[in-house]
Amino acid sequence: MDDRIEELLAKLDLPGKLRLISGSGMFRMAGDPALGLAEMPVSDGPSGVRGEHWDERDPSVSLPSGTAVAASWDPELLAEIGALIAHEARRKGVYAVLGPTINLHRSPLGGRHFECFSEDPVLTAEMSAAYVTSVQAHGVSACPKHYVANDSETDRFTVDIQADDRTLRELYLYPFERSVQAGAWMVMDAYNSVHGVTMTENRLLDEPLKGSWGFDGVVVSDWTAVRSTAGAAKGTDLAMPGPPMLWGAPLEEAVRKGEVPESAIDEKVRRILRFAIRVGALDGEPTPAPEFSDAQAQELVRRAAAAGMVLVRNDGVLPLAPRTEIALLGPHAALPRFMGGGSATVIPAHTTTPLEGLEAVLSVTHTPGVRLAEKLVPVPLELVTDPETGTPGLSLRYLDGDTVLDTQHRTAGNLMLFGDKKAAEAGAIEIRARLRADVAGDWQIGVGTLGEARLELDGETAISETITFEGTDPVGAILYPPQRSVTRALADGQEVEVRVTVATPPAIPGLGVVLGLTFGVTRPQRSEEEEFAAAVDAARKADAAVVVVGTTEQIESEGFDRTDLRLPGRQDELVAAVAAVNPRTIVVVNSGAPVELPWRDDVAAVLLSWFPGQEFGAALADVLTGAAEPGGRLPTTWPARIDDVPVLNTTPDNAGALRYTEGIHVGYRAWLKNEVAPAYPFGHGLGYTTWELSDLSVTGRTATVTVTNTGDRAGRQVLQAYLSREDSEVERPVRWLAGFRGVTVEPGASETVTLELPARAFEHWTETGWAVEPGAFTLHVGTSVTELPLTADIA
Template identity: 70%
Template sequence: MSACPKHYVANDSETERYSVDVQVSDRALRELYLYPFERAVEAGAWMIMDSYNGVNGAAMSDNPLLAEPLKGEWGFDGVVVSDWGGVRSTAAAAGGTDLCMPGPPMLWGEPLLEAVRNGEIDESAIDEKVRRILRFATRVGALDGIPWPTLFFTENHARNVVRRLTTESMVLVRNDGTLPLRTGTAVAVLGPSAAEPRIMGGGSATVIPTHVSTPLAGLRAVLPVTHTPGVRLIEGLIPAPAELVTDPEIGTPGVRVRYFDGETEIGSRHRGSAHLVLLGDELATRATHMDMHARLRADVAGDWQLGFGGTGRVRLAIDGTEVIDENVTDAAGDPVAALMEPPQRSVTRSLTSGQQVDIRITIDVPEALPGLGVLLAFLLGIVRPQRPKDEEFTAAVELARNAEVAVVLVGTSEKIESEGADRTSLRLPDRQDELVAAVAAVNPRTIVVVNSGAPVEMPWRDDVAAVLLTWFPGQEFGDALANVLTGVVEPGGRLPTTWPATIADVPVLNTTPQQGVLEYTEDIHIGYRAWLRAGTEPAYPFGHGLGYTTWTSSDLRVSGRTASLTVTNTGNRTGKQVFQAYLSRPDSTIDRPIKWLAGFTAITLAAGQSRTIEIPLPRRAFEHWTSKGWATEPGSFNLHVGTSVADLPHTVTMN
């Protein structure tokens, strides 16, 4: 297995993403946009994916930046792979991309062979690509006769690791003392993300886990809970949860997927998820059609929507009766969207609580694509019974009024945060802001959990007891959230971005290409640097994050390029803090940020414990890029240390 950092480089806008040309200075490229890839190469990445966009006039699939600094100066000896469809021509094979995806036949198959024979592309360029691909195959153990260690781990071990990483990533940005919750606290769990959370990004970031712990399930396991969403964010079907569907062949949670060649069954598999995505499935290449079969158990009485997502000829049978037989097409004409979010069809059935229904979806298998095999996605989907919207909203407010604590889970949808499009607003969709405000008005102990991948406006933030940012936290979301809210563990994250009070405050806002060009006019002043330059106070600054204990720090010293600081956990429980170091150079003769991050160190201490910590300050933090390479401006730098870019109580001068 190999890490594959992506997308190299300056792939920061999804508007016109296949064709936009990013115009950016060499200094900004070197100091900011290339730097993460430089670190990844130093850490030993074996593959890097280049991006769709161009940079300074050349498409990234054959941009000179693939040669220098990537393969030359940095010494990257792995494989550069294109994004799917990112290679535009056969001639691009003379450049730095080594592997054309989703496969070589169209541009790098026979056309490339002919170009080499005609002398249009030097054969040595192809030899170099082959060497890199074979080296990669050797590293991942894909070549016969080369021993490679096998890693063994149990499902419980994997889930424990994921759960720990999830709690480490959560960022508590506000807490009036309501958190952590004591055992037995009666909680109203509200909001659209409680039962239907976003656990990952949309598009190519989507994978289908066999198990998902929802916030509702996680909190119900440790606290007395009442629940209603108040607002429903997801429109349409959701994949039937594993706890509601049973594989009729073996009786365990999940579905049965069968492959047919005509009338002959050629394969059968159990799947833990009712959402199936096939990319090059070997058995599917021999099948004419497939079916997904399950027994659904209604957990509440009412009108259920039962249906499917998929394209091509799809049939739906309920209790043995066919209710839909349709040739479904994707109106948008986007094959990637059709794969990740296939069109849906459904019927309504009135079910009693506990009633079981037999559901079978049959879908024709499309022809295999050269170099790719069969690409197919389909799902068995449901929508639970719902109250009218206003009635549902009112019910949520009443639950909050009668609970000790209200936990409101809000967030974005896959249509808002996904590859292929940029957001046009930072507001939470639908009536979520209204829901939080209404709940906070009747219960001062309101905790808001924000389930989004990037900043959103939070106009109610000063009116609630606590705000916890969870990002897209993965399959262990619910159990991890329960551990954080009840104080089993602290939220361990600190803000990697600046969160604005309103979109009008954002200093770098216009990212729409003009006539196919996107100019990075802000140059090196991005993120928190741009906020410092604008002088606008955000809702929550870069680096901010709270825990469940208190800290003091003192005695900042510098020796060489290492800062040291004495820190003490002054609270009554073990806790974590992240101490951050920033540099400034007010008298600089070159354009610089007001402050810039130079290093940080995380420390965990028991209650009452003190320790002297060190923060390494890399040489690069003092350097700037010039036409002649890296340079250090002689003279003194100010070093500032604290717990966010806006909380830096310690300053010393470094010469």
């Protein structure tokens, strides 16, 4: 490979080299026909492979969020998911999937918490290594991100992280180290700075990433994160997106003036050519990916969602008997969150809601009780007809004055025009549809967008306004633009001609025209008090009540951090009222990160579903009825109150610095140090059987444990091994995770489980490198960081 790379490099002049180290488009790496090098599309990928465009006409499989996947504590499951990701990438012509996101849950307020695996570096590292290995086994590159310490969203483009070397090495760098050991072909560096130097130019790219770790792949910038032309001499190899702004022509001039050595450019090109050979973009066909039918993909996502659901409380109400009549309540029962917001967003071909999933297996009475939707819901496809085609959907037109440049039939009320070339040629964009009311009453009809917008109903102007965004992060402006609406009284079956027109915004340098455009509605509904009372009444009459609560896109998303841990609206009040009239109340928490659960001891069961992907409803039905085990264990500590959280701050100081003063004491480590009990500890999770652990023995760094299923059904348990060191001369956590392994055991049977503890688990970082303190450590084995019945000394 090296000889071939040098041969190709010699054929390139300086402009040719520079073309390869910047993107050729929003999500596309440049090619070179003379070299036989194809352009290489890439795609966001933490929770599914979107492809180059946000377009419902080319849907993607929606996978469980990072927290949901990590909650399975199952690297083997990730191997299956990786094959599906590779299939989706090949189907969409994608060479690299920009994931997994392996930053840590430093604070539960982190807005992108849901996208990352865990608060623990070891669990994060092992899940990341499994992701990388499985995706790349099929010739598609993974891209662990964001290197490094990109653990919150406030001022994410400018924040300067101040963390000591030991903290960086043992916690924040370790998942990247394991990803490189697993063979990662690409790594994405972050927006933030570390110790005053932006990550696209930071010394940490040279050492340890490209130095002692030996990473020989491509370091790609986060989008627009390259900050200077001279920075091209530093560790980032590929500036995205394209066409280049700071590189390209400015970089050519800098090289010719001797300000940037051409040898630095050559090294970047070598890495990109090596990458191209690996993914099959140079004189060859990409490696064929595994085949998945729609049914096979749905089955895997359904199984993965159930495997990540964490049952944190159960008084015996679960699993539900087949003839149970339930009241299904809560705002997320019919309008759940399948995924988190931001670049992890994909558009699935179909979804199943909790209402749809549970109606298929149980007798269900449904009303939400509480509505969170101050905002409009993208108009359901079944309510609109495209006037151009007469089929369900919308007509999207690109206009230049009275001239129609292009017309598209679209099948979603929420459109994302991202780097849209047709929009760049148009002066305005128009949506037209015929809306049919399916119930009589007052309908809210409106638009969500930015700029000059007009809404016409039956030819009359209902809204004409220049809409501006009040936030600070461009992701929010694109994905969650402000909305405006009007009320119209409609009879059942009445139709309204709707036209939404928006002036095309100016192109963003390097990105092109970017516009979020929503045609939304809100159906007629009861008053707030009538709806609340109806839910309580339904709960009173049912055998059991299932309340599905959760967060919104305005609370958990890329682009901003959270300000509190409360459930929005009257959800807590609803749960308390339902529990007061039905002792068999089960609460499903549809959030990607921890929320306060003030009623948790007053309900019969609490199930954490995270953001479980497109098969939410089917997986939830499986778990609640016992068709599947709730297989999850907490990958992050769940606090009782925000005031208890030992590491919370995500806001930089006046100097722009966010100081990791807690050092190595993050997550459960900080909780143990502060001697504060959370609502539910790291690693906690219940199933539908009972267990006994015994016979811990240790030989070298290998431990064995006997695991007995003492219940009456098969189940899966996760054995967790922690280390501690009494009277250590080195500052240490009270305990730290060293290894884990899941095991499935039949009722009444026993299995001997082997836990291999890596050498790194015993090491600590010093000024001169890794070191091991002489003497014995204590090994603790159990089922959570606080449930550790077995101990042994280990050298």
